[in-house]
Amino acid sequence: MSGVVAVITGAAAAQEQACRAALAAQEAPIADILTGPGALARAAASDHDRVWVLEGGAAPRPDALSGLLGLADGALRSGMVVDPAGRPLAFALPSGDTFDVDAVIALAAERVLPIRRATLAHTLVPRAALREHGLPDPRYGAYAGDEWTARVAASGGGRFLPASTAVLPAAPPAPRAIAPALRTARTPTWTNGERIAVFATLLRR
């Protein structure tokens, strides 16, 4: 087998239905759709080339997957999650903070942003990344996706394509636990500037 397997995370039945309908309308073919507990692990064990992880209830626009597949490079490929009015949802915005400004300029001309990590709300990765890095680590709580994608991007590059969008009716509630945030910020893929930002955010809360 080859192609893309879609993984819908944490979806209620109605949300999953909306997501499935949007997946059926994708321009690019999807070989399989996995949901429920352990879906990501099953995707890792499959024979598909790429894994597209979607937040439950997210309805990707028809060109969302083809846009991500069409990128020239980047192991981590993330799109923009917007509300029904088209406004970006902050929880799913990726982190850039790359020091390679040359890449920022070159990719901007292609409407792409280099990123250091993303959430797993609308993100495409090679299945090989799941073998190389394992599954997202639950010790990082709500930040497990950030921590995991940071490792994927560190080894294979990260790209954010704003034109690839998925509509989500509402953002999930903001995580409250402090310990996973601190634990995540201490991982080596975080920069000092990002750590300072995390501490500032926690202090503000």
Added chain:
Amino acid sequence: MVGAGPAARICAIVVTFNRSELLAECLTRLGAQTRPADEILVVDNASTDGTAAMVAERFPDVTLLRLPENVGGAGGFHAGMRDALARGHDWLWVMDDDTFTVPDTLEQLLAGGARAQGRAPMMLSSQVRWKDETLHPMNLPSPRWRDPEFMALGAAEGLVGLRNATFVSVALHRDAIERYGLPLAHYFIWTDDVELTSRIMRTEPGYLVPESRVYHWTPTAHPAAASSSGDRFYYHVRNSLLLLRGTSLAPMDRIDYARYYVKSLLAFLRERGREPAALKLLARGLRDGVRGDVR
């Protein structure tokens, strides 16, 4: 507000001091723009190398503002922007005399501004390269990573959201200057550009337009703080402290700038820390920066 469309009136402002050869090249290139500036204004910081005569003879269409004394880059841009605003220009396209444009620099800059979505940009910046085509370390862009939504929406239009920029091909909208003020002339040289653009972009959008390019024709490709010859480093030390003490930087940007500042001082000490004159210069800059002594 007049945006970046074809109706916009653009004034190119070039500040110069005793570098008539570089200025001539800069003006020649400005005169060959596919979208010409509506006016080119040269601010001459009381040059003594015949700059004024050269401009009058070779570039008769260029407006010359000759200052009675050298007030530095900061004072020159302050005077030039004030002058251009008084003549009704919509955009002030500022640059040093060693800025070499390519034919479509301005056309691309404005095209980038026109495609920005949401609030109209108050600042548009070119990418700045050195002679060898690498990004000039003195003018590295400072993306606004702390505002991921702004960065994402900018990227969707092929723009890089910025938090500040340097005066090497930067277009500032007249509304920005009227709202937030002119460059601080008392900075004299260095950091005045970061201060002004940070002041504006704390609340207003500004972008780098990747398709708009210029060359910064310095003899070597060095970051500003590494150019520690003579008294210039004094201004870096003093003005950076003034910037950190002021209100132009957002809180997190202040932390970032403080880290950069400390690193630049340590690099200076590593290089010149055994020279009594260099230490004196550093101490004087710190003292004046702490005191706010800007005479």
